[in-house]
Amino acid sequence: MNANLRDEINYVTKGVIVFDLTIMILLLLTSTFSKSMVLGLLFGSIIAILNFRLLAIAVNKTVTMPVSRAQIYYASQYILRMTIAGVVLLVSVKAPHLEILGVAIGLLSPKFVILSKKLLIDKLKRKEA
Template sequence: MNTSLRNETSWVTKGVIVYDIIVIILLLITSTFSKPMFLGLLFGSIIAILNFRLLAIAVNKTVTMPVSRAQIYYSSQYILRMTIMGIVLLVSVKAPHLETLGVAIGLLGPKFVILAKKLLIDKLKRKEA
């Protein structure tokens, strides 16, 4: 994997950990913290990080392929990642020791981390200009 892509995935992984800590603090403040919620958040976050890494590997590999092979490869990787997400959500619904809301919040972690980074960087660049 290329260095900038590795740095970005590392940054998002660290951001998801911070995101989880913030969510846990909010759950404690609102008195909605429970073991199933914590396990759901942890499970969702781990799967989200692994899913993000799979995306990075797929993108890295796709850019070196010819266009026709790249389309097929990337589409199959997309279907694989979405299938994993579906299975994770199905497991969270069926498992009594996982809170489905916690899993969903964990799965959304990378999205919120990337959006927060984009907003903060844009805000800082505007202040500097």
């Protein structure tokens, strides 16, 4: 795997951990802290990190394939990742010890980390210019 890709995966993974800790602090401050919410957040975040790593592996492998094979491979990997997310949400609905809102926030955490990184970098670049 490319070193830049590995660095980006590590950055997002660390960002998700910081994001989760921030959400837990907010839950404590708002008195909505519960074991099921924290478990849901952690469960969703772990699956989101694994899905993000699967995405990185798929992209890395796809760029080396011929176009026709790459389209099929990438589409199948996409379906796999979405199926995993769907199963996780279904499990969170059925499991009484997982809060679905926590799982959903956890599943979206890499997106929040990437968007916040993009916004911060753009803000810093504007100040420098």
